[in-house]
Amino acid sequence: MQSPLDLLHQAPRRTIDHEGTRLALTLAFAGGTSGGLFADALDKAWIAPSTFRAEEFANELFLQRFVAQCMKVRIGQSDAVLQTRYMARLLASPPSDLHTLQFRRLILAELVSQPLYRKSIEQIYQSLCRLRSLLENAGALRVFDANRRRLDILQTFRSIIDRMVSDFAGARSGLARFHEFAANFQAGEAYTALVDLLKYDARSALVNLRMAVGADGSINAFEIVSVQEDSTNPFVNSVWRRWLSKFELFVRGYRFSDGEVLARFIDSVFGGLENELVDLVQLMGALEFYLGALGFRDSAVAAGLEVCLPEFVQPSEARELRRLFNPLLLMSGVVPIPCDIVGGALASTVLVTGPNSGGKTRLLQSLGWTQVLAQCGLFIPAASGRIALASGLVASLIEEAKADQAEGRLGMELMRIRGLFERLPPGAMVLLDELCSGTNPSEGEQIFELVVSMLNRLEPQAFITTHFLAFASRLAQTSKIPGLSFIQVELDVNRRPTYQFTRGVAQTSLAGHTAERLGVTGEQLLGLIEQNIRKQQSLALAPVN
Amino acid sequence: MRTLLVNAKMSPQLAARVEASVRGKRVAAKAANRRRYVSVARLSVLLAIVGVSALVLTVRHRQRIRFAQERAELLTQLQQAFAGLSAEQRGLSQRIPAALAAHARVEYDGDLIADDLRSEAGLDAALAVSSIYLRAPLVELSKAANLMALAGESSKDALLHCLQSPPAARSEKTLRASVRQSYLGEVPSHSERLFPLLLVAPLWSPEWERSVRAASSELELDVLAKRFRRAPVKAAVRAAQAEHLLLVLDEAGDRSAPAELDGERPHAVRLILSRLNDNSVRLRLRRNVDPTWLSAPARAEYARALDSCALALDVRKAVLDEQASQRPGRAATSTRGG
Numbered sequence: 001m002q003s004p005l006d007l008l009h010q011a012p013r014r015t016i017d018h019e020g021t022r023l024a025l026t027l028a029f030a031g032g033t034s035g036g037l038f039a040d041a042l043d044k045a046w047i048a049p050s051t052f053r054a055e056e057f058a059n060e061l062f063l064q065r066f067v068a069q070c071m072k073v074r075i076g077q078s079d080a081v082l083q084t085r086y087m088a089r090l091l092a093s094p095p096s097d098l099h100t101l102q103f104r105r106l107i108l109a110e111l112v113s114q115p116l117y118r119k120s121i122e123q124i125y126q127s128l129c130r131l132r133s134l135l136e137n138a139g140a141l142r143v144f145d146a147n148r149r150r151l152d153i154l155q156t157f158r159s160i161i162d163r164m165v166s167d168f169a170g171a172r173s174g175l176a177r178f179h180e181f182a183a184n185f186q187a188g189e190a191y192t193a194l195v196d197l198l199k200y201d202a203r204s205a206l207v208n209l210r211m212a213v214g215a216d217g218s219i220n221a222f223e224i225v226s227v228q229e230d231s232t233n234p235f236v237n238s239v240w241r242r243w244l245s246k247f248e249l250f251v252r253g254y255r256f257s258d259g260e261v262l263a264r265f266i267d268s269v270f271g272g273l274e275n276e277l278v279d280l281v282q283l284m285g286a287l288e289f290y291l292g293a294l295g296f297r298d299s300a301v302a303a304g305l306e307v308c309l310p311e312f313v314q315p316s317e318a319r320e321l322r323r324l325f326n327p328l329l330l331m332s333g334v335v336p337i338p339c340d341i342v343g344g345a346l347a348s349t350v351l352v353t354g355p356n357s358g359g360k361t362r363l364l365q366s367l368g369w370t371q372v373l374a375q376c377g378l379f380i381p382a383a384s385g386r387i388a389l390a391s392g393l394v395a396s397l398i399e400e401a402k403a404d405q406a407e408g409r410l411g412m413e414l415m416r417i418r419g420l421f422e423r424l425p426p427g428a429m430v431l432l433d434e435l436c437s438g439t440n441p442s443e444g445e446q447i448f449e450l451v452v453s454m455l456n457r458l459e460p461q462a463f464i465t466t467h468f469l470a471f472a473s474r475l476a477q478t479s480k481i482p483g484l485s486f487i488q489v490e491l492d493v494n495r496r497p498t499y500q501f502t503r504g505v506a507q508t509s510l511a512g513h514t515a516e517r518l519g520v521t522g523e524q525l526l527g528l529i530e531q532n533i534r535k536q537q538s539l540a541l542a543p544v545n
Numbered sequence: 546m547r548t549l550l551v552n553a554k555m556s557p558q559l560a561a562r563v564e565a566s567v568r569g570k571r572v573a574a575k576a577a578n579r580r581r582y583v584s585v586a587r588l589s590v591l592l593a594i595v596g597v598s599a600l601v602l603t604v605r606h607r608q609r610i611r612f613a614q615e616r617a618e619l620l621t622q623l624q625q626a627f628a629g630l631s632a633e634q635r636g637l638s639q640r641i642p643a644a645l646a647a648h649a650r651v652e653y654d655g656d657l658i659a660d661d662l663r664s665e666a667g668l669d670a671a672l673a674v675s676s677i678y679l680r681a682p683l684v685e686l687s688k689a690a691n692l693m694a695l696a697g698e699s700s701k702d703a704l705l706h707c708l709q710s711p712p713a714a715r716s717e718k719t720l721r722a723s724v725r726q727s728y729l730g731e732v733p734s735h736s737e738r739l740f741p742l743l744l745v746a747p748l749w750s751p752e753w754e755r756s757v758r759a760a761s762s763e764l765e766l767d768v769l770a771k772r773f774r775r776a777p778v779k780a781a782v783r784a785a786q787a788e789h790l791l792l793v794l795d796e797a798g799d800r801s802a803p804a805e806l807d808g809e810r811p812h813a814v815r816l817i818l819s820r821l822n823d824n825s826v827r828l829r830l831r832r833n834v835d836p837t838w839l840s841a842p843a844r845a846e847y848a849r850a851l852d853s854c855a856l857a858l859d860v861r862k863a864v865l866d867e868q869a870s871q872r873p874g875r876a877a878t879s880t881r882g883g
Contacts, residue, residue, distance in 0.1 A: 189556045234554035245549045251591065252567065253583035264550055268562035 005181040005279040007107060007174050007286040010099035015046040021278045028135040029150060029270055035136040042086040042285045047093045048100055051391045054092035056423060060395035061368045062328055064088055069331035071292030075122045086285045087292055094375035104377025105309050106173040108293060117175055118294060120167035124160055125287045128280060131156045147259055150266045151201050158194055161185055190272030197269045200235040235265050293378040303335045310374045310385030323383035326366045337499040349452055349462040351472050353506035354489025358497035360465040361397060364431040367463055368395050371429050390461055392428035394420060417451055430462040445471040453481050472505045612763055619757055619770050626778045627749040634785040638746035642692055644824050648792050648817050649686040657829040658867050668864045671818060671827060672709050676789035678736035683794040696740035703727040703850040704793060705736055707857030715858050717843050724850040736791055737784035745781030748773060792817040805848035811835035814856055832859045
């Protein structure tokens with residue numbers, strides 16, 4: 001058995017259940033299934049070890065939605081139907097192995113630099129989709145010619161192999177594995193048998209005819225001049241042997257027909273490529289991963305934004321993100337406004353202050369996705385980036401009230417803090433939105449200061465938003481907590497957020513502006529009250545019919 | 546057994562996979578078992594068809610062999626049965642009707658006793674020679690009617706018996722004893738009836754042998770074989786080898802006279818002894834018979850037989866009378882009765 005075709009890991013390995021998938025493929029090839037073969041295999045696929053834990057951030061960053069709406073694979077005029085569960089699992093588990101990380105980055109880089117390679121993998125992916133459709137009998141249509149269906153499967157498989165050999169001969173990244181995998185298969189007897197069978201199907205015999213056509217166009221004479229069979233083809237037998245073969249199959253319990261003989265040949269050829277077909281199932285997941293990343297890039301570029309493969313720096317070096325944007329906003333149809341973030345080194349905590357709806361939470365989301373995508377080896381939503389690897393990601397951005405919650409807002413907040421410290425590994429990225437916001441500010445500040453000072457012991461990359469402006473100013477002035485830095489939402493001359501960030505602590509949350517913008521001033525509320533009273537009075541005076 | 550789908554052009558790996566596919570090793574055990582059952586069923590049916598066909602062919606072959614054997618056996622029997630007959634003897638049945646017609650003319654040519662018959666010893670010697678015996682009404686025989694039917698009705702009666710074994714006296718009692726002997730067939734006779742000859746003669750013709758050789762079915766051969774087995778072959782062969790024809794013709798008689806229970810009434814009877822090879826007459830006598838001399842009881846039962854036996858004595862007496870006159874070659878001109 002040759003080396004598996006693995007485009008996701010530096011050391012190639014079989015990530016799906018080989019025997020189970022091979023058996024499922026054999027059954028599907030024989031009779032067709034109602035679907036799910038590929039999805040089932042990928043759902044149970046092995047994922048590279050990771051220090052990230054999906055439950056720490058997947059919901060907070062809307063991971064499923066990101067995969068479904070940001071990583072679309074568009075080939076030609078249509079969007080492909082992806083194995084989103086597998087892609088979500090890959091994104092939720094960035095590999096710990098740096099070689100694998102680099103392996104994926106190099107493949108993406110080559111796909112971007114060599115458009116022909118991208119075109120080739122798109123065509124390979126399309127062929128894989130067709131293969132899946134034929135195997136799984138998508139649509140559950142009654143198959144009238146089972147042999148024709150199986151031959152179509154074999155023909156599609158061959159086209160994939162041939163393209164792998166021809167299109168990736170010069171690849172330098174992991175894409176070279178296409179060529180190596182396919183070339184090894186082409187060198188074997190199984191490929192020769194496949195080609196012979198397809199040749200046998202396409203051109204079993206050459207018949208030279210001579211026809212005499214009359215003045216009225218009717219055929220007056222018909223003569224077979226010669227019949228040539230490709231006698232070198234191993235599937236071509238003499239007439240009497242063909243007949244005896246049919247009879248033998250009849251005695252063995254098969255149908256007495258040429259179709260049954262062909263079915264045995266097809267089955268035997270399939271037996272020689274089962275293992276390679278299993279690798280193609282695994283390949284489908286990998287291709288969707290890369291095509292999804294390219295799809296994200298295409299969406300960003302279409303919106304006038306940029307993505308890149310970031311530079312990884314040491315934890316002691318400063319991080320930098322230029323023209324960072326929120327991909328979740330992009331998938332919502334909104335063109336996000338990119339910003340620049342120049343942070344401190346790892347083991348630093350950044351307090352983010354600013355008015356409501358100023359983009360603080362969106363910034364945390366952007367930073368979270370940047371870290372996840374970078375450590376998965378994919379494009380980050382920024383024009384350029386220098387980031388350090390993190391040991392994990394813990395995000396707490398959404399706090400929804402539960403019907404059965406036992407505590408009030410402060411209690412829930414304290415439980416959130418407790419949970420954070422229970423699961424936070426050293427060196428992780430921490431994203432906290434409005435820490436301690438549900439209680440008396442003076443008491444909340446004490447807890448806030450406690451949390452920030454304790455965080456420092458775990459050397460995290462922490463981004464925390466807060467509305468405790470006075471407290472933040474005092475911390476900035478006193479520099480009590482080492483490694484603590486401050487950024488604020490930038491305001492324009494009209495005191496409206498520009499969605500950029502500058503150093504410092506915001507002086508106001510501009511609640512009044514927000515209230516005025518949302519129609520919650522005294523004058524606006526009074527107007528609403530008078531309107532409701534007039535409405536009530538007019539209803540009371542109206543005659544009753 | 547290697548499958549016929551594999552040929553020398555296939556690589557060993559491909560050949561192995563084709564083999565596995567045909568043997569059902571590449572599908573689930575349930576499907577393979579089902580196919581195995583179907584294969585066993587079909588093979589059983591095919592073997593049953595082949596077996597039945599072989600059985601039918603074997604049976605038919607044996608039937609053909611048996612048929613050939615039976616035909617050969619029948620032909621051998623035919624040849625053995627008629628081996629002793631010369632061509633002239635085989636043709637006797639063709640000549641007999643003409644000979645009978647010559648003797649059965651209504652006009653009577655008068656009594657005739659050949660010289661060598663003019664003694665009791667000569668008569669006995671002549672009667673000891675094999676002969677064909679026929680007794681029939683003159684009128685029927687003269688009309689060349691169905692000779693086969695007449696021959697069938699003619700038996701070795703008391704006349705023949707008494708001719709060859711004459712009773713000691715002409716008394717009713719003595720004659721009755723002879724008649725009884727004739728019924729019982731206790732005394733061998735040198736005469737054969739004409740009926741067996743006429744019945745069996747077709748069987749020694751070339752046409753009949755050809756029909757045996759040409760028989761195409763067991764049924765047809767069986768019919769021929771049964772006819773042969775039932776035919777009185779030995780009697781016919783003896784008749785064909787006979788030298789004399791002993792013909793007894795009953796003339797009509799007086800129809801006004803009362804007839805006995807067996808049809809006997811006073812009438813004249815002609816007795817002719819001739820050679821078959823040249824149809825020359827050696828003995829020709831005409832005498833009257835009249836059952837009225839018999840006792841009533843005897844007449845009721847044996848009128849014809851007793852009359853016949855008496856006639857036989859009259860024939861002997863005529864020969865003895867001639868012997869006494871010692872007039873060789875002279876026809877006996879007197880006829881008795883009449």
